[in-house]
Amino acid sequence: VSTGSGSREMFDRRVNEFVTLNALLFDAYYTDDSKVEVQVNPEFDLTEAMRKAAFYGHAIGQLPLALRVNLETVSIHKGDQAFGGGNNNLLIHTDAAGYHGEWLEETFFHESCHISLDGRAAESFEWYDAQANDPGFISTYARDYPDREDVAESCLMYFALRQREERISIDTLATIRETIPNRVV
Secondary structure, three states, X not given: OEEEEXXXXXXXXXXXXXXXXXXXXXXXXXXXXXXXXXXXXXXXXXXXHHHHHHHHHHHHHOOOHHHOOOOOEEEEEOOOOOOEEXXXXXXXXXXXXXXXXXXXXXXXXXXXXXXXXXXXXXXXXXXXXXXXXXXXXXXXXXXXXXXXXXXXXXXXXXXXXHHOHHHOOHHHHHHHHHHOOOOOO
């Protein structure tokens, strides 16, 4: 639902800083009674901004509620920069290679873990204990940035095991269970 426009501070990776824009604004409502404000850079015309807000808003609505619990805003810009999640905001650059199609939901899942889970899990004793007792990390990204990326990388594996185990190959199941057993309990 379009709510007009307004001044918003939005992070833009193209300049690698927060910028204040007269953003085109939309509210995305979900069936669980949650709402997210979608802020679209005015570099898009209104018709394209509405399409982007609807497209990404729908994809975000497919996330489990636990990953949207702290999500307040979505920022949409042009550009081929990485998506991001933090500060209760999901950052989208619409030309980002590899983040559309089959990778969009996985990318949103990962970034939403930063928004809704990092604060509860990433610095907890229980998480550090699970890391210490597991044989390794599920990805080189989690291994290289254990304090920043391990929760987001591991959570997707947890979700896959709990919700869609039948879609995972036997080899991948074995890798998950052998590598991060304490983090996917």
